[in-house]
Amino acid sequence: MSENVRVRIAPSPSGNLHVGTARTALFNYLFAKKHGGKFILRIEDTDLERSSNEYIKNIFDSLKALGLNWDEGPDVGGQYGPYSQSERFDMYPQYAQKLLDAGYAYECFCTPEELEIEKETATQNKQAYVYSKKCVELSDEEKAARRAKGEVPAIRFNVSKTQKAFHPTSELAFNDLVKGELKQDTDLIGDFVIMKSNGTPTYNFAVVIDDMLMKISHIIRGEDHISNTFKQLLIYEGLGTQVPEFGHLGMILAPDRSKLSKRHGATAVSDFVEQGYLTEALVNFIALLGWSPSDGQEIKSVDEIAADFRIGDVSSSNSIFEYDKLNWMNSQYIKQLDIETLKDALRPYLTQYDLGFLTDAQYTRMVEITREPLTILSDITNDVPYFFGEGVEIELEVQSEVLSTETSQKVLREFASQAQDWEFTEENLHEKLDAFRTQFKEQGIKPKETMWAIRGAVTGRTRGADITAVLTILGKEKTLKRVTSSLA
């Protein structure tokens, strides 16, 4: 299948790129890479009301950030364009006409009110709603008369007729790439509209025509499309064109097993990026929802995953999006970042501080000593306030439980006097502080307490980065000033 593999992702720009869509895009991308095929981006912007350029840009940016670059699309073009559905409106009527001519579709003049009544009786009888087909046998005279009255028909697909033409029974089945054989009784599928009375195609029709014209070979999408697949299968057959392969992925659910929505927090790729997740970590994590590496090594680049990817190995069940593992994975990716990249990546989260306060060397050192506990990049914001400004804000608890004690005061007094003569380099400070601790240890004061007093006075906290490096970055003057102001 190698040269002919063509897959696509077809988001509708009615919102920012959702992680669910991102995962579908990823699996399509992996499938294309694995088989040396093409990955195509098509924007389904037929719902002009809800579509916007801002969302289109967000989709482009997010996909690129995840490393899912497309071979054909609205921006890069390709030989099967245009790649925005709104520019393809004139392509659909001819195929609807073809279906009409073959008898696989017919005009329907039913009003919304009539349809509503049909639906109501169906629900009352606890039956599945299936369109009555009342317009299927309309004579040419009747249709002409209705038109004369100003009625405009929609075009419906004749399900049973198409089914009979291509299959012995009313059962329609196909072999799904991830779920295996899937079947449906087509008697339960009503004759659905393919062209609305306003002349635009419905989703199910447009998708088939687009996929056919773009020569899409494999359609990998969410399992919420399974019921659409049966309708689309029939359209392909009615059109007499080659039917692509289908693969349906389980859904991504929120921890409460409901659909992942805004009320659960971040849903768009760009939301995660804003929060300080690395796209490399995000895409890696998302790949693990439904797929697992054959060697057990979970941290992998998209390229490595592609080499190991087999669509048949993808899990057919839903999976829950839990932050725990994503967080861990993000921290792993942060650890792998080289220092210059990290320094830049962190800047957006440090805007509230005056970075000019530190030299580049000091900023570098600060990042080096504060990077370790970072789960997401934005964690840095609350970890570094004491590096900036002359004074420091002391946490209430630190003041009452650490700095106010007799022991701490003693330590700080001694520190204030001794440190006057110290040279504030990390190497020297390390040595001096070691001796300093020992000195107090002999008086029965634990090293931990000694260091807490100093840390508390200088950073206002009891926890944080390596204190020797902190003092060095601050320098003697600021350190002593802060220590002195903590003396009672």
Added chain:
RNA sequence: GCUCCCAUCGUCUAGAGGCCUAGGACAACACCCUUUCACGGUGUAGACAGGGAUUCGAAUUCCCUUGGGAGUACCA
């Protein structure tokens, strides 16, 4: 309501009849390391939804129940 899909530790998963007294990862817990927090290391605990059937033998096959998800538009 009707139709379809799914069902292994809390979560993501390995497992395609004997290799399973079910393996890994995250989270949890304990201990170690340590001038704090953390990182790291070593351990502990934790699952085949329930019931039938097939078989010498079932997490793996079939059926039912239960639970969860999806679809049911002249939306996409």
